[in-house]
Amino acid sequence: METLDAIRLRCSLKTKLSEREVPPDAVEAVLRAACLAPSARNSQPWRFVVVRGREAIDALAAAALPEASAVIRRAPVIVVACALPAVGVTVGDRPYFLYDVGSAVQNLLLAATDRGLATHLIASFDEAAVKRVLRIPDDVRVVVLTPLAWPDAASYQEAAAERLSQRTRLPFEEVVFEGFWGGA
Amino acid sequence: METLDAIRLRCSLKTKLSEREVPPDAVEAVLRAACLAPSARNSQPWRFVVVRGREAIDALAAAALPEASAVIRRAPVIVVACALPAVGVTVGDRPYFLYDVGSAVQNLLLAATDRGLATHLIASFDEAAVKRVLRIPDDVRVVVLTPLAWPDAASYQEAAAERLSQRTRLPFEEVVFEGFWGGA
Numbered sequence: 001m002e003t004l005d006a007i008r009l010r011c012s013l014k015t016k017l018s019e020r021e022v023p024p025d026a027v028e029a030v031l032r033a034a035c036l037a038p039s040a041r042n043s044q045p046w047r048f049v050v051v052r053g054r055e056a057i058d059a060l061a062a063a064a065l066p067e068a069s070a071v072i073r074r075a076p077v078i079v080v081a082c083a084l085p086a087v088g089v090t091v092g093d094r095p096y097f098l099y100d101v102g103s104a105v106q107n108l109l110l111a112a113t114d115r116g117l118a119t120h121l122i123a124s125f126d127e128a129a130v131k132r133v134l135r136i137p138d139d140v141r142v143v144v145l146t147p148l149a150w151p152d153a154a155s156y157q158e159a160a161a162e163r164l165s166q167r168t169r170l171p172f173e174e175v176v177f178e179g180f181w182g183g184a
Numbered sequence: 185m186e187t188l189d190a191i192r193l194r195c196s197l198k199t200k201l202s203e204r205e206v207p208p209d210a211v212e213a214v215l216r217a218a219c220l221a222p223s224a225r226n227s228q229p230w231r232f233v234v235v236r237g238r239e240a241i242d243a244l245a246a247a248a249l250p251e252a253s254a255v256i257r258r259a260p261v262i263v264v265a266c267a268l269p270a271v272g273v274t275v276g277d278r279p280y281f282l283y284d285v286g287s288a289v290q291n292l293l294l295a296a297t298d299r300g301l302a303t304h305l306i307a308s309f310d311e312a313a314v315k316r317v318l319r320i321p322d323d324v325r326v327v328v329l330t331p332l333a334w335p336d337a338a339s340y341q342e343a344a345a346e347r348l349s350q351r352t353r354l355p356f357e358e359v360v361f362e363g364f365w366g367g368a
Contacts, residue, residue, distance in 0.1 A: 003298040006187040007217045007291050031360050033191045035353050037290060040307050044353065048360045049367070056363060091307045095282075099327060102286025106221060107191050110294065114187040123224050123275045135364040143283060169219050169228065176215050176232045179240065180319040183233070 001114045009160055010109050011167065013118035016159040017149040019074045026115055027077055027148060033111035034081075037104040040089035040096035046104040049080040049134050064129035065122065065145070072120065075147030080134060081105050083141045101143045112148055116156040119146045185298045193344055194293050195351065197302035200343040201258045201333040210299055211261055211332060217295035218265075221287040224273035224280035230288040233264040233318050248313035249306065249329070256304065259331030264318060265289050267325045285327045296332060300340040303330045 001009075031048055039045060051060055057078055061068045081101055088097025105121070112119050122145040130142045151159030169175075177183045185193075215232055223229060235244055241262055245252045265285055272281025289305070296303045306329040314326045335343030353359075361367045 001187050003185050003187045003190040003294055004213075004217065007220050007295060010220070010222070012222065028356075028360075029188075032356065033188065035356065035359055036191050036194070038194070038196065038293070038305055042352065044359065046359065047365075049365060050360065050362050052363070089307070092311065094307070094311070094325070094327070096307060098279075098282040099286035099289075102283035103290040105283075106287040106290040107294075109222070110187055110291075111191060121222055123273070123278070123280060127276065127278070133364075135366070137365065140365070141278070143278070168226065172212075172216065172219065175219055175228065175230065176212075176234065178234050179236070180317075181231075181233060181321065181324070182319070 006110045006113045009157065009164070010113040011160050011163045012120040013151055013159055013163060014069060014120040015071050016151045016153060017071055017074045017118055017147060018152040019076060020150045022077050022117065022148050022150065026117065030108050030111040030148065034104040034108035037100070037107045039100035039103070040091065043087055043089045043100065045084045045088035045097040046101045047082045047084060047140065049082065051078040051080060052076065060130070060133050063133050064126045066126070067124050072147055075149035077148040079108065079146050079148055080130065080142060081144050082136060083143050085141060086139060098143065105144060113156065118149050118151045118156070118159065121146050190294045190297045193341065193348070194297040195344050195347045196304040197335055197343055197347060198253065198304040199255055200335045200337060201255055201302055201331060202336040203258045203260060204334045206261050206301065206332050206334065210301065214292050214295040214299070214332065218288040218292035221284070221291045223284035223287070224275065227271055227273045227284065229268045229272035229281040230285045231266045231268060231324065233266065233320070235262040235264060236260065244314070244317050247317050248310045250310070251308045252306070256331055259333035261332040263292065263330050263332055264314065264326060265328050266320060267327050269325060270323060282327065289328060297340065302333050302335045302340070302343065305330050
């Protein structure tokens with residue numbers, strides 16, 4: 001898929017997930033794409049835990065995802081994106097570990113879209129419970145989770161059409177300035 | 185360009201920038217790609233200031249980019265990515281505004297790569313000076329800067345070849361775990 005198509009088609013598809021298995025090589029490919037993101041001084045402060053299978057995902061969701069719908073639980077794979085604050089770089093008073101994880105996960109989402117896999121970022125979770133269930137150390141932060149699943153439709157595009165038709169973004173001129181803040 | 189090619193070819197090209205003009209529609213296209221990134225509750229806490237032209241870029245670099253090489257100053261365009269912490273969403277004790285800006289800028293970098301434009305993330309800058317020069321309000325954070333420039337080579341691929349040959353990433357199995365933290 002063309003890069004701009006992946007950027008345009010990527011959207012949150014929580015209501016359209018199939019239980020169909022996602023092959024391990026597809027999961028590996030999107031995670032390898034994540035790892036190619038840039039990071040401050042190449043610190044690579046991201047880590048990923050891949051949770052597969054009904055039992056493991058149900059245990060995670062029951063403990064840590066109170067808002068996770070039954071639909072999300074249908075996903076055959078959940079990726080848990082973590083950050084190592086101590087590995088990340090701070091410049092002045094600006095820590096970059098969360099920024100860097102955002103870059104890496106965006107690569108992951110685009111690589112998944114490129115393969116026709118649905119994703120849906122989840123930021124609402126009980127971090128202590130995620131850590132307990134997945135044995136994540138205290139000094140690690142859990143940042144986002146996403147299912148990786150085939151959409152329950154003939155194609156990614158078909159599954160995404162309704163969601164994309166409802167997409168809202170701020171007016172471009174409120175977000176991008178020319179020359180200086182507020183410049184048009 | 186295929187999505188995975190853009191992800192793979194994106195790299196920092198600070199030593200290979202041409203002074204050749206980048207058309208406004210190319211700048212707009214990569215910024216529109218940035219704005220399609222996901223953000224916590226669609227808060228879109230990113231803002232961008234586009235700095236064009238020798239005089240404006242020299243003023244910015246002189247005031248705020250002590251480490252900026254003469255090579256970076258050759259770029260016809262610098263994009264300054266900012267964050268609005270107050271607009272960003274915090275879930276529990278987890279603020280997402282920096283994560284969201286990382287996602288948006290990654291879209292920007294990939295869209296630039298797709299067009300054959302060189303980029304190079306800069307995190308070392310005098311934030312107060314950037315704000316002063318670009319009239320950025322106190323409650324805004326400056327997160328990263330990148331030049332947007334044509335590479336000084338026959339193609340993006342040719343300009344990037346040496347840099348990509350030197351790319352280093354942590355071993356995959358140290359970054360991606362199966363089932364639980366440390367799981368193989």
